[in-house]
Structure formats: structure tokens, C-alpha cells
Amino acid sequence: xxxxxxxxxxxxxxxxxxxxxxxxxxxxxxxxxxxxxxxxxxxxxxxxxxxxxxxxxxxxxxxxxxxxxxxxxxxxxxxxxxxxxxxxxxxxxxxxxxxxxxxxxxxxxxxxxxxxxxxxxxxxxxxxxxxxxxxxxxxxxxxxxxxxxxxxxxxxxxxxxxxxxxxxxxxxxxxxxxxxxxxxxxxxxxxxxxxxxxxxxxxxxxxxxxxxxxx
Numbered sequence: 467x468x469x470x471x472x473x474x475x476x477x478x479x480x481x482x483x484x485x486x487x488x489x490x491x492x493x494x495x496x497x498x499x500x501x502x503x504x505x506x507x508x509x510x511x512x513x514x515x516x517x518x519x520x521x522x523x524x525x526x527x528x529x530x531x532x533x534x535x536x537x538x539x540x541x542x543x544x545x546x547x548x549x550x551x552x553x554x555x556x557x558x559x560x561x562x563x564x565x566x567x568x569x570x571x572x573x574x575x576x577x578x579x580x581x582x583x584x585x586x587x588x589x590x591x592x593x594x595x596x597x598x599x600x601x602x603x604x605x606x607x608x609x610x611x612x613x614x615x616x617x618x619x620x621x622x623x624x625x626x627x628x629x630x631x632x633x634x635x636x637x638x639x640x641x642x643x644x645x646x647x648x649x650x651x652x653x654x655x656x657x658x659x660x661x662x663x664x665x666x667x668x669x670x671x672x673x674x675x676x677x678x679x680x681x
């Protein structure tokens with residue numbers, strides 16, 4: 467009996483470890499969003515430039531400031547309900563961006579979708595992390611811990627939506643794991659499916675290894 471309990475405990479530990487981690491690159495069921503040096507399944511009017519190594523560099527054009535140029539976001543061409551979205555990102559000092567999901571109307575993702583904040587929050591104590599800090603879900607819930615890396619270093623984020631449950635893993639640390647339908651503002655509906663976007667905040671920004679899987 468003790469051996470069975472030990473095996474069960476080990477199995478549960480492995481399941482939780484896998485669930486809390488990041489998927490393998492090119493894992494089964496995942497679709498890459500950059501193929502042969504071109505965007506695949508995403509579109510934008512912003513100045514997102516694919517580099518020779520597959521990295522995508524966002525270089526704001528002259529006069530491009532702020533975050534209200536919604537057509538400049540890097541947005542999927544299809545809607546997703548339940549999904550896993552995995553990618554890496556990098557920003558400079560004071561960097562700011564966001565991962566948007568379940569966007570029912572791309573004309574204004576901030577009103578018609580939800581955002582996982584991407585922000586240069588390095589050094590902020592875990593117990594002071596609010597919804598506008600890195601890994602927070604805007605107007606909903608701050609990250610459970612600060613898993614930010616220094617400006618100039620690559621971060622990895624995996625966002626999983628299943629029904630109304632969201633899980634966010636940042637740099638190998640689970641920073642969100644809750645029922646969005648219960649935590650969100652009452653006046654903000656949660657669509658069953660929607661588009662996914664990465665924000666153009668008018669600041670230099672880099673992403674790579676973008677992949678998405680429908681659940």
C-alpha cells in the first residue's frame with residue numbers, strides 16, 4: 467500500500483510539474499506563428515520585423531507612441547477558445563507590452579478582451595505585485611510572484627485558457643492560476659473565444675518562438 471501511495475504521489479508531482487512548466491519547442495499539436503521567415507496565422511500593420519534568426523523585432527516608426535494603435539498589435543487571424551500560447555519576449559529598461567486573449571472585437575482589445583501585463587517590474591516584492599505589474603491580469607488580479615528577468619534578457623511566457631480558467635507560467639514559475647469568470651470585473655464579459663494579440667506599446671520589443679495549440 468505504501469508503495470502504491472508513493473507511486474501515486476510521484477505521478478501527481480510529475481503532472482503538476484509538467485502543468486506548471488513550459489511546453490517543448492515544436493511540441494505535438496502546436497502551430498508555429500513564424501514559418502520560413504514569414505508570419506503564419508498572425509497579421510499586423512505595425513513595424514514588426516522578422517530577423518534572420520526568426521526573432522521578431524518591433525521598432526516603432528517615427529511618431530508611433532502609446533498603445534492605442536490597435537491595428538499595430540500582432541494579432542492572430544483566427545479566434546481561439548481553449549488554447550495554450552507559448553512565446554519568448556524581451557524588452558529594454560522601462561519596457562511595456564501585453565498579451566491579449568479572448569478578444570471579441572479587435573477594434574479595441576482593451577475593452578473587448580483580457581490582458582496579461584508585460585512590464586519591466588524587476589525587483590518589486592512578491593506581495594506588492596498588482597494587476598498592472600508583470601504577469602498581472604489587468605483590472606483583475608496581480609501575479610502570485612515576481613518572476614521577471616532583467617531588461618535585455620529573454621523571458622518565456624505560457625498562457626493556458628481552458629473554459630474560464632487561466633494559468634500563466636512565466637520563466638518556469640506559475641504566476642496565475644484562477645477562474646477568470648469569478649475574478650474579472652462584473653461589467654466585462656468573457657467571450658467563449660476570441661483573437662490573441664501581442665501589444666505594440668510604442669516601445670522597442672522583441673518576441674520569438676511563438677506557438678499556439680488549440681485545446
